[in-house]
Amino acid sequence: GIQVEQSPPDLILQEGANSTLRCNFSDSVNNLQWFHQNPWGQLINLFYIPSGTKQNGRLSATTVATERYSLLYISSSQTTDSGVYFCAVDGYGGSQGNLIFGKGTKLSVKP
Amino acid sequence: GAVVSQHPSRVICKSGTSVKIECRSLDFQATTMFWYRQFPKQSLMLMATSNEGSKATYEQGVEKDKFLINHASLTLSTLTVTSAHPEDSSFYICSARRQLGRTEAFFGQGTRLTVV
Numbered sequence: 001g002i003q004v005e006q007s008p009p010d011l012i013l014q015e016g017a018n019s020t021l022r023c024n025f026s027d028s029v030n031n032l033q034w035f036h037q038n039p040w041g042q043l044i045n046l047f048y049i050p051s052g053t054k055q056n057g058r059l060s061a062t063t064v065a066t067e068r069y070s071l072l073y074i075s076s077s078q079t080t081d082s083g084v085y086f087c088a089v090d091g092y093g094g095s096q097g098n099l100i101f102g103k104g105t106k107l108s109v110k111p
Numbered sequence: 112g113a114v115v116s117q118h119p120s121r122v123i124c125k126s127g128t129s130v131k132i133e134c135r136s137l138d139f140q141a142t143t144m145f146w147y148r149q150f151p152k153q154s155l156m157l158m159a160t161s162n163e164g165s166k167a168t169y170e171q172g173v174e175k176d177k178f179l180i181n182h183a184s185l186t187l188s189t190l191t192v193t194s195a196h197p198e199d200s201s202f203y204i205c206s207a208r209r210q211l212g213r214t215e216a217f218f219g220q221g222t223r224l225t226v227v
Contacts (some may be wrong), residue, residue, distance in 0.1 A: 031215070033216060040221075097160075098157050099216050101163065
C-alpha cells in the first residue's frame with residue numbers, strides 16, 4: 001500500500017519563527033489533507049490539497065503531485081500552533097476511500 | 112466545512128462491559144464511514160470501514176467480534192467495544208466524507224476510552 005512519511009518528527013520553535021513541514025508519499029493520490037491534532041485529540045482540517053497551493057492566514061500548503069510531496073508552511077508561529085500535524089492521503093486504485101496517515105510532526109512553540 | 116459528531120468524548124468502563132460510540136454526519140449523508148484507533152504518541156490506524164446497510168470491512172488484525180460496527184442509516188455509524196479489557200483503552204475516532212474520491216474527509220471529536 002501507499003506509504004506516507006513526514007519530517008521532521010519533532011520540531012521546537014521560538015514564538016514568531018517560521019517553519020516548513022514535509023510529507024512524502026509513495027504513489028499517486030486522490031486526496032491529500034493536512035490536519036492539526038489539538039491537545040484534546042481532535043483533528044482540525046487545515047488543508048485539502050491533492051495538488052497546487054493554498055493559503056489560510058499564517059498557514060499555507062503546497063502539493064507537487066508529480067514529485068509526490070507536500071509542504072505545510074507555518075509563519076510567525078504562536079504557542080497555540082503547538083500540537084501534532086498529520087499529513088494523510090487517499091491513494092488511487094485499491095483504496096476504499098480511507099485516509100492513510102503519516103506518523104506526524106510534533107510541533108512545540110515556546111513563548 | 113461538514114460536521115461529524117462523535118459521542119461520548121470520554122468514557123470509563125469496567126473490564127468485561129461493553130461500550131457504544133456513536134458517529135454522526137450532521138449535514139450530509141455518508142454511505143461510508145471509517146473508524147480509526149490511536150495509541151498514545153502514535154498515528155491513526157484504520158480499524159474498519161463502515162458501510163450503510165451492509166457488513167463492515169475490518170482491517171487485518173482487528174477482531175470483528177470485539178469491535179462491532181453498525182451503520183444503520185446514512186448519517187449514523189456505531190462502534191461497540193464488547194467485553195472490554197484494559198488493552199482496549201485507546202482513542203477512537205471516526206471519519207466521513209460526502210462521497211469517495213476527490214473529496215475532503217472530516218473527523219469526529221474522538222472518544223477516549225479507559226477500561227479499568
